[in-house]
Amino acid sequence: DAGVTQSPTHLIKTRGQQVTLRCSPKSGHDTVSWYQQALGQGPQFIFQYYEEEERQRGNFPDRFSGHQFPNYSSELNVNALLLGDSALYLCASSPSGPGVETQYFGPGTRLLVL
Amino acid sequence: GNSVTQMEGPVTLSEEAFLTINCTYTATGYPSLFWYVQYPGEGLQLLLKATKADDKGSNKGFEATYRKETTSFHLEKGSVQVSDSAVYFCALSPIRGSTLGRLYFGRGTQLTVWP
Numbered sequence: 058d059a060g061v062t063q064s065p066t067h068l069i070k071t072r073g074q075q076v077t078l079r080c081s082p083k084s085g086h087d088t089v090s091w092y093q094q095a096l097g098q099g100p101q102f103i104f105q106y107y108e109e110e111e112r113q114r115g116n117f118p119d120r121f122s123g124h125q126f127p128n129y130s131s132e133l134n135v136n137a138l139l140l141g142d143s144a145l146y147l148c149a150s151s152p153s154g155p156g157v158e159t160q161y162f163g164p165g166t167r168l169l170v171l
Numbered sequence: 172g173n174s175v176t177q178m179e180g181p182v183t184l185s186e187e188a189f190l191t192i193n194c195t196y197t198a199t200g201y202p203s204l205f206w207y208v209q210y211p212g213e214g215l216q217l218l219l220k221a222t223k224a225d226d227k228g229s230n231k232g233f234e235a236t237y238r239k240e241t242t243s244f245h246l247e248k249g250s251v252q253v254s255d256s257a258v259y260f261c262a263l264s265p266i267r268g269s270t271l272g273r274l275y276f277g278r279g280t281q282l283t284v285w286p
Contacts, residue, residue, distance in 0.1 A: 061214075063214075088272065090272070090273070090274070092274070097278075097279075098278060098279070099175075099260055099262075099276030099277055099278045099279050100215070100260075100274070100276050101276075102273050102274065102275070105272065105273065113269060113270060113271075113273060115273070145214075147214055147215065149215075149274070151272060157271065157272040158202075158203045158222075158264035158265070158266055158271070158272050158274075159203070159205075159217070159220060159264075160217075160264075160272070160274055161217060162207070162214045162215040162216070162217075163214050164213055164214040165213075165214045
């Protein structure tokens, strides 16, 4: 049973560029959440997708956007990258019914903005 | 609002020592509580959870009890191993309302175990 997978594992971008990160949820899960983890900090919630729609959003600017596909996989897009966007981006999945609060994480994508 | 406060690290212990990492929370209602572990260069792994007051979550020798009266969820292990060296995160998730299923994390506690 495959767990949550993310790609790529590492990325280096320059300020002002745009980036797309990808996530495939754990088998049987239909809800995907994205988190940003800055160095030495706990993960911060970016947004959550269910049924191809953004269900809730954390305190992140509109430069951060996402998408969920019919197969439940998801993308995180960040436009106009800033140095402060350098972080580990984590994807987590959960079922939509009972157990929705229990999220399983992927290995993350480490983004460095120069 | 919802928030989690963890004891600040780093925590350094010798192998076979007793471990406690304190965690307290603030929440509207009665959330589910979690401990996640992050090994160097990796994502987060769910270590244990508790979904209601007085529940005890346990896994791999780690335990934590959901204490509603003290709003706490302290992590304990009777005898740590070198392989337990990692960063530990306490988290909560509301079980209803507009933030259902969203995780709120503490800042993490770095644990280093020496042989």
